[in-house]
Amino acid sequence: MATKKTAARVTKRTPRRSVLSDEIYDMIKAMIFNHEIEPGARVNIDSLSVQLEVSQTPVREALARLESDGLIAKEPLKGYKATQLLSIKELNDLFQFRLLIEPWAAEQAAKLIDNTGKTALKAEMQSAKTALKFAGDGQFQALSEHDSRFHTLISSISGNNTVADFYERTHCHLHLFRLYMANKLHLIDGETRGDFVQNLFEQYYQSGSGQLAIKEHDAIAKAILEQNPKAAKTAMHAHIESSLKRFSPVAAARN
Amino acid sequence: MATKKTAARVTKRTPRRSVLSDEIYDMIKAMIFNHEIEPGARVNIDSLSVQLEVSQTPVREALARLESDGLIAKEPLKGYKATQLLSIKELNDLFQFRLLIEPWAAEQAAKLIDNTGKTALKAEMQSAKTALKFAGDGQFQALSEHDSRFHTLISSISGNNTVADFYERTHCHLHLFRLYMANKLHLIDGETRGDFVQNLFEQYYQSGSGQLAIKEHDAIAKAILEQNPKAAKTAMHAHIESSLKRFSPVAAARN
DNA sequence: ATCTTGAAAATACTATACGAAATAGTATTC
DNA sequence: GAATACTATTTCGTATAGTATTTTCAAGAT
Structure with missing residues (x-):
């Protein structure tokens, strides 16, 4: 009988990855991230x-969490909707917060x-550089993901x-990526200001600023690895200001 | 026509206070606040x-939000439990964040x-002073609530x-109040270090530091009302550091 | 024509019951 | 005495039904 039970246990389906509502949370967040759920769009629990082929319970829990993350907004008795893209002011406020x-x-x-941190930091910089060489079409996404990991890593090493927790909760890379994607999608839709936007991205993200951001990260990483606090602080400050300058025209194009 | 519509709306049963899950959220938060749910205690959805005489659905949503607030922790397949009181390190980290x-x-x-802000700030200071004169037993709670409103107001005027949003999300007054209450309750339970704790509170909160905190608030309010940015900044910095000093021994008594 | 109005449809919200799966605690076997 | 098996409890997810509220939209009133 012991054998039988064991056999049964082996055949049993995977021991349950985690809690479903957490997975749903990640899935919906991803949908917001890549515009499957567009800014301002209504989010219908039932649909x-x-x-997602789950019941409403985990969806409700996920949406409740996403609301307190500020990624979707709830209007009582009217339902949830994805938050709008960041306005210019919100972008400035967010970056001011980051500067603090x-x-x-x-x-x-x-x-x-410490040494563990140094290894991790070196590895992140290295992997970013190789990834960006090959990324091609998804270059901005690769850059965005690296950026997120880089800043998260530093705040955790702090x-x-x-x-660190509050940095995470800004979800800043998500907001920036949404801004980027929104413009990109408009481009695909063939809007007339396509040339402007096209120029913006080709210039700023894929060739120009992508490399620039990496250079700035390098300066920060270098200062931290050399354990030079003052330099690290200045470099980070400069990087965030420079990053804001790169994104402001994108947000401006939508406000 | 318009009249008729209004009339109909009036006769209709109360248009529904809000969404139940929001109320439940507030209720549970209050229960954590005043130790009806003790730090570390398990929180069973069913019970x-x-x-609260509601179904599980709104409770689930409320707990999901409270988790992302960091007030409750979820262990997959084991359930929710109230977070522990702040450790010394967490207290320091939190105050460092506030200092930033x-x-x-x-x-x-x-x-x-502007003038609206000035009026609000004056009113808050005034009402705090009168409230604290009469508060008696609930003096610390009154002080805590004033403190919360004061800091929230300033961050919103910023x-x-x-x-402002991230300040809110620290829930710092809630954490501090829990620390206070935890010691207070131990006192009631008749623990032997009662004298120490008693002394701590009588001295720091009710007579001494309560007034001190108000004095510090006064200095901040004065600087802001006089539109002296530098002075406001230094006064706030001093206040937070001084506040940390007042709470550290309390947290230390529990770590 | 514009504006109410009011029913129908859609959707949000709550309640409830049930079942599967994991954890925790207890008993049993070797 | 330790590993195993069993039981109880609890969490997690599903399903479903019913109510409340908003939305839609077309007919009727101004």
Whole structure:
């Protein structure tokens, strides 16, 4: 009988990856990320649960969390809808917030980094460079993902979990990626300001600023690895300001 | 016609206070706030729904939101439990974070405040003083609520909604109040270190530091009302550091 | 023609019951 | 005494039904 039970257990379906509602949360977030759910679009619980082939319960929990993340908004008795793209002011506010915490985080990271951290930081920079060489069409996405990991890594090395946590909660790379995608999609739709937008991206992200961002990351990483707090702080500050300058025209094109 | 419509709406049963799950969210948060749900205690969906006399659905949504607020932790397949009290490190991290954003917010507030803001700020200071005169037993709670409103107000006057939002999400007054209450309750339970704790609170919160905090608030409010950004920034910085000093021994007593 | 209005349809919200699966605790076997 | 098997409890997800509210839209009133 023991054998029988064991056999039964072996044949049993995979032991359950995690909690379904967490997976649904990630899935919906991804849908927002890549415009499967467009900014401002209504999010219907029923159709989502049908689409994802789960019941409403996990969908509801996921949406509740996404709401408190500020990624979707709830209007009582009217339902959820994806939040709009960042306005110019919101973009500025967000980057001002980042300017308050991230330069400090970089400074701390330079002070406190250990060998594990150094290895991780070097690895991230290395993998980013090789990935960006081949990314091709998905280059901006690859850049965005690297950017997210890079900043997350530094804030975690800072040793202050509260700061690291709040950086995460900005979901800034998600917001920036949505801005990028929104313009890109308009381009595909063949809007007349296509040339402007096209120029913007080719110039800023794929050839120009993509490389520029990596250069800025290099400067930050270098300062941290050399344990030079002042330099790390300045480099991070410069990077965030420079990044804001790159994104402002994109947001402006939509406001 | 318009009249008729209005009439019909009036006779109709109350248009529904809001969404139940929002109310439940507030209720559970309040239960955490005042130790009806103790730190680390398990939170059972079923019993909560029975206790609050609602079904499980709104409880689930509320708990999902509370989790992303960091007030409740979820262990997959084991359920929810209230988070522990802040450790010394967490307290330090939290206050470091506040030091990064709140002095800046005070500075901005001093630059940008308008008449509406001035009126609100004066009113808050005034009502706090009168409330604290009469509060008696609930003095610390009154102080805590004033503190929360005061800092929220300033961060909102700063004009940066992202910063204001993230200040809110620290739930710092809730965490501090829990620390306070935890010690207070132990006192009631008659623990032997009662004298120590008693002394701590009588000295720091009810007579001493309660007044001190108000004095510090006064200095901040004055600087902002006089539109002196530099002074506002330094005053806020000093206040947060001083506040941390007041709470550290409390947290230390529990770690 | 514009504006109400009011029913039908769609959707959000809540309640409830059930089942599958995992955890935790207890008993049993070797 | 340790590994195993069994039981109880609890979480997690599903399904479904019913109510409340918003939305839609076409007929009727101004």
